[in-house]
Structure formats: C-alpha cells, structure tokens
Ligand code: SF4
C-alpha cells in the first residue's frame with residue numbers, strides 16, 4: 001500500500017494512504033448485518049456527510065477517516081476495515097454530530113469485536129492485557145511517572161501498595177475464568 005501527499009485548503013500537508021484497487025471478490029454483502037449483530041447501528045443509513053471525520057480528534061492520525069471506514073462497511077469491505085488501526089478514542093464526538101444517528105463510535109467498537117473474533121488482534125492490545133495481569137494496570141509502572149507524581153504531591157500508584165497483590169490475583173482469576181486470555185492469545189501469561 002503506497003502513500004500519497006495531499007495539501008488541504010488550510011495549507012496542511014498530510015501523507016495519505018493511496019487508494020486501493022478493489023475487486024468484487026473482496027466484498028462481503030452481509031457485513032453491515034454483522035456489524036448490527038455486534039452492537040453497531042445500520043451503516044447503510046450513513047449519508048457520507050463527513051461530519052464524523054470533521055470532528056474526530058484522531059482523524060489526521062489514521063489511515064482511513066471515520067467517514068471512509070463507514071463507507072467500507074457499506075461496501076462490505078470487511079478485510080480492509082478490520083486492518084484499520086485501532087486508534088478510535090471512543091470520545092463519541094462523531095455521535096454528537098451525526099445527522100443519521102449512526103453513532104460511528106459504536107460501529108468502531110463493533111468492528112473491534114469482529115476483529116477479535118477473527119483473530120486480528122494488534123500487539124498493543126496484548127501488551128496492555130499482559131500489563132494488566134502483571135501490574136493491575138494496562139500501562140507498565142514507570143519510575144519517571146512516579147517521580148513526577150511525588151513532585152506534585154500525588155499519592156503513590158496503587159500498584160506500590162502491598163495489598164494490591166490481592167487485586168492483581170483477582171484480575172488474573174477473572175481473566176482466566178472469562179476466557180479472555182484464550183480469546184486474545186495470552187493464555188500462558190495468566191497466573192494460576
Ligand atoms: S469516537 Fe472515535 S471515530 Fe468518533 S470522533 Fe471519537 S475518536 Fe473519532
């Protein structure tokens with residue numbers, strides 16, 4: 001997939017992903033229904049107005065903009081959509097500005113559910129889950145952050161507390177008993 005550079009009216013220059021050639025064999029006609037089954041609304045009612053992309057705080061950082069992702073869903077381009085980077089912040093700004101009441105944020109969540117079921121799991125999700133099992137939080141404790149917290153007279157991170165080991169054990173138990181470890185492929189890391 002190549003890149004092209006685009007200059008916006010504002011003068012902003014941005015590298016965009018080059019359009020791909022699509023053939024009919026890549027279209028999955030029931031994809032819109034699958035999204036509904038996984039909690040999203042009917043993407044076929046999208047007007048392609050672009051409001052969602054206009055208000056999205058991360059739209060300049062993703063390969064495809066929110067409106068384009070919804071368009072992919074309408075076409076049934078499941079594979080393209082599931083490969084799109086998982087950077088939606090679920091801030092719901094797109095929902096507030098969508099005239100068709102589609103709630104693109106929930107479509108993004110449905111796409112993540114489908115991606116997980118199909119085994120498309122980005123490494124950072126596994127990393128966050130592993131950290132949760134080890135430290136009780138998705139981000140690895142960082143001495144620099146702890147130093148800044150002390151400087152700001154904030155309380156220590158809970159993971160510093162000896163009692164917190166109990167919480168971490170409970171998290172491990174929950175992850176194992178719900179099968180989340182198997183689902184995302186971190187089974188071997190769960191403490192028994
Ligand atoms: S919920 Fe996701 S797609 Fe919608 S505006 Fe926020 S970051 Fe963008």
Ligand code: SF4
Pocket residue numbers: 045046047048049050051052053066067070094097098099100101102103104
């Ligand atoms: S704001 Fe709603 S109707 Fe407009 S492009 Fe986005 S999803 Fe479609």
